[in-house]
Amino acid sequence: DADVTQTPRNRITKTGKRIMLECSQTKGHDRMYWYRQDPGLGLRLIYYSFDVKDINKGEISDGYSVSRQAQAKFSLSLESAIPNQTALYFCATSVSSNQPQHFGDGTRLSIL
């Protein structure tokens, strides 16, 4: 089983809809992250959480919100989706800033 699991893997939806992307991990890491990948732009950080009570905005948090339901679960929501939020979304975990981040296989989101 994968250590970092993202659901759904693919989603097509319409402008204005509310969408939730879910991430769960079995690595026991406190730190969790949500990134967005766009061609030619690399990965950009949306939100990050260093423990259940700690949520922080990343560089592109506008239009997104998150919830850290437990150490193992970190969900990303788009309250009212817009087409320029079409992208590949990744969840990642880490044990500390000096150690590698471990990524899920991503959610491909298309907003029509």
Add this chain to the structure above:
Amino acid sequence: AQSVAQPEDQVNVAEGNPLTVKCTYSVSGNPYLFWYVQYPNRGLQFLLKYITGDNLVKGSYGFEAEFNKSQTSFHLKKPSALVSDSALYFCAVRDYFSGGYNKLIFGAGTRLAVHP
């Protein structure tokens, strides 16, 4: 502000030849540097990191990277490329900011194509 640049969108190399994927960085203080690889329909996988110590860092799948402080570079290398090395490669630098939080800043990625 910390930043990382990957100057090549794509690198083409013949199988069996050495490969280099370039990365330069800009940080205040000592850099913490990482390389990740992404295969199609998969998340990023860690290859190697430089925190301190030897300038030549060895990682997974036969890859290594050379840290050069004077040139602010951290180029990824492999002596003999395989077709299976074809993938998207990302360089990243740790960004430290006030409050004790750290996060990674990623380059735009370099697509490596290894031809038989």
